[in-house]
Amino acid sequence: MGKSLSVNLSRLKSTFEMSNKIGGTKNGGIHRLTFTEEDKQMRDIFVQWMKDSGLKVRVDDFGNIYGKREGKNKNADSVMIGSHLDSMPMAGRYDGILGVLASLEVVRTLNDHNIETERSIEIVNFTNEEGERFKPNMLGSGGITGKHDKEFIYNVKDYEGITFLEGLKEIDYLGSKNNRASHVAYFIELHIEQGPFLEANKKVIGVVDGVKGSSRFKLSIKGVSSHGAFPNDFRNDALIAASEIALVIDNQPDIFQDNLTTSIGVFEVYPSVQSQTSENVEMTFDVRHLNGNIKRKAINNIKQSIEEIANKKGVEVKLEQTWDANGQNFSKKVIEMVKDGAESYQYPYQYITSSPLHDASYIADIAETGMIFVPCEKGLSHREEEYVSFEDIEKGVNVLLYATQKLANL
Known part of the structure; x- marks a missing residue:
């Protein structure tokens, strides 16, 4: 033809x-x-x-x-x-x-x-x-x-x-x-x-x-809500922990480069009010790559960072995988x-x-x-x-x- x-x-x-x-x-x-x-x-x-x-x-x-x-x-x-x-x-x-x-x-x-x-x-x-x-x-x-x-x-x-x-x-x-x-x-x-x-x-x-391939996760972060005047060094702010985790997720493509993509979808904060720190954050993210080994390495990096940040910020985390496709x-x-x-x-x-x-x-x-x-x-x-x-x-x-x-x- x-x-x-x-x-x-x-x-x-x-x-x-x-x-x-x-x-x-x-x-x-x-x-x-x-x-x-x-x-x-x-x-x-x-x-x-x-x-x-x-x-x-x-x-x-x-x-x-x-x-x-x-x-x-x-x-x-x-x-x-x-x-x-x-x-x-x-x-x-x-x-x-x-x-x-x-x-x-x-x-x-x-x-x-x-x-x-x-x-x-x-x-x-x-x-x-x-x-x-x-x-x-x-x-x-x-x-x-x-x-x-x-x-x-x-x-x-x-x-x-x-x-x-x-x-x-x-x-x-x-x-x-x-x-x-x-x-x-x-x-x-x-x-x-x-x-x-x-x-x-x-x-x-x-x-x-x-x-x-795509792996999707739901992450729940529980901290302690406090007055906006509460000293920063003593806070257990769920939003600050979530923000650091979000940056780790966003940074994975720079680490692996090889056409890896990550994204954050849902990001819900409670309470979302002026002059009060956050007690809970619900967020979702996904990691994508054609090669399953590279995808798993990026996910393991993220999981390790979540634990480290949770310990540093004094918050509780619950990570649930909601989807996995090769x-x-x-x-x-x-x-x-x-x-x-x-x-x-x-x-x-x-x-x-x-x-x-x-x-x-x-x-x-x-x-x-x-x-x-x-x-x-x-x-x-x-x-x-x-x-x-x-x-x-x-x-x-x-x-x-x-x-x-x-x-x-x-």
Whole structure:
């Protein structure tokens, strides 16, 4: 396949415009949580689009939606492409959504040119990738890959006590276990980078070589609240201890350098009042790296520092690990196809490791997997200002088209 075959950008823009109206916010974002009315509306129109494109649509017992374009060889394992249509609260228009709508455009383009493939091509929309309403995230892909058992997933509750299963039934997307993804040879997920590197390096394609492992922790610090006039040397201030710990966490990437990332999410202080020291701090943090050994060394550094700071400041600490996912190296074959696609269209590219987790990191357990990144403005994501130019979107979808067709003919 040469450079001449490109997707229909005008049609893709129109598809995005329709998506943007479903759960669209006044500030140009998307608010489309799992199993809400907006999620159902988006699922319904996505199913119709796939049927209109001649795909055989099915839904599995976790609500994952698949559309299959039959290949010439019915016995060959398929190529699967896709991502997710749900969003974070008041989030952007592209995270996940790009990967699903781009996959639809790939199939539409192949149909336009009457191109057949040896392998079948399947589009997928994974349920609850974001995990904002039903925690943890990626329950749809986690269910079909055995990361979580069915009973656990079905009994996960949202903030109102509604279970995953109840939500699935409410929007009428409870399908059959027999419809789960199976006999998949390759999976490719197109996604926005959610980071600054492609834009900073003036590259339009990220050839993703893997996803960093992520370990998440909850830390509770208990001190003694005292009057603001109490001598500093005699205080057991939870906030001061937490602040020193936060700096240790933030300093780990400087120690290890090798693409390690750390972040602090929740940071709650009590009492949070003028002229009084803090008694309690609740905080969360995560540590990410592709190499599990490096990640563990950083975590051990942090744990040791927490104990030392707690002793020095006279506070009590309780550390709880709430999540642990291993890093995932992607398929060399799929990585090579993505690289070849970028070179075929003469798009500037670079190799990159994903810091955020994606459905692809789970699907890599059952199929040879890869990802394609496109730059997002200032690296911003999970917010309404999230933006990707259609010029860059077109390039990303063209590379997805190239890699999908090549893999579907192996």
